[in-house]
Amino acid sequence: MKHDIPAAVHVGQQHPISLYLKVWGYLFVLSALSYSVDYLHVQGIVRWTLIITFMLLKAGLILSIFMHLAWERLSLIYAILVPPLLLLVLVRIMTIEADYAWWTRAIFMGGGG
Amino acid sequence: MAQTIADRQDREIITPALREIASDWSADQEVFRHTHWGKAMMWIFLLSDTFIFSCFLTGYMTMRASAVLPWPNTAEVFALNIGGHDIPLILIAIMTFVLISSSGTMAMAVNFGYRRDRRKTAILMLLTALFGAAFVGMQAFEWTKLIEEGVRPWSNPMGAPQFGATFFMITGFHGLHVSCGVILLLIIASKVARGHYDRTGDYSAVEITGLYWHFVDLVWVFIFAFFYLW
Secondary structure, three states: OOOOOOHHHOOOOOOOHHHHHHHHHHHHHHHHHHHHHHHOOOOHHHHHHHHHHHHHHHHHHHHHHHOOHHHOOHHHHHHHHOHHHHHHHHHHHHHHHHHHHHHHHHHHOOOOO | OOOOOOOHHHHHOOOHHHHHHHHHHHOOOOOOOOOOHHHHHHHHHHHHHHHHHHHHHHHHHHHHHHOOOOOOOHHHHOOEEEOOEEEOOHHHHHHHHHHHHHHHHHHHHHHHHHOOOHHHHHHHHHHHHHHHHHHHHHHHHHHHHHHHOOOEOOEOOOOOOHHHHHHHHHHHHHHHHHHHHHHHHHHHHHHHHOOHHHHHOOOHHHHHHHHHHHHHHHHHHHHHHHHHHO
């Protein structure tokens, strides 16, 4: 693992087709599950947890198997996966901003903004 | 491995994986030399695209959290009347399944590309393009339906005007990506069919196209969760 150059450089990766069919099946099941969360009117914290869980599982399957990230070199994996973590800072900042905007509208614009 | 001579600190603290990264970035070489250049460039493009879509979704979060008017119920907005029943969100569910299927056929096309199977690769890529075109078609139908119901980027009869702005912006930009992907797929598929990559002996273009296409599917996973289901 450490010294060999990934075979992808020369001949490409060889995985059995059944692997892709299996992942395809998992993605179908996960999508059906996230759809049923809405269909069965699951609400509140359970709904959000389930949606996020299914979303992350699907994203993980697509990234690791379909996009072959599981077989790439670690340098490439980290170069791709680490920078987006910065977005969590943006999300946090914008949560504060949204909260502020909401209260401003509710108090000074009679909630009609 | 020469564990007997390995220095204790090296073995326990700096794992072999970390050493591999350190040597890739510091050993006076190109970091991604083990990766096909086109693939590395596509990944870097996709990373930048990740930031674009994340900014859209964060903007959507901000607008929705600060909207004082009620947010429309997406389950009802995107319901379809099939056989006399309103089935909630069914159009979006079908679109999701179509896009996942296109990802499945694309993954297999990449696999057959590396096996030098020209025919199967081209057919699977065309099938992927077909699924993609079907997705864009359904999105056009969805847009038409919402525009007829009076939803505009600046207003919305069902509640918060921010709904229209984020809906058209996010799904529009995603639809643009799918459309570009369909064009790219058709170009590369025709090159595969004409035997271009057999002559050069390098099928990487199929995998690079596949990376882009899977990314489009990946973005849809997040849009489906945050915009339609939340």
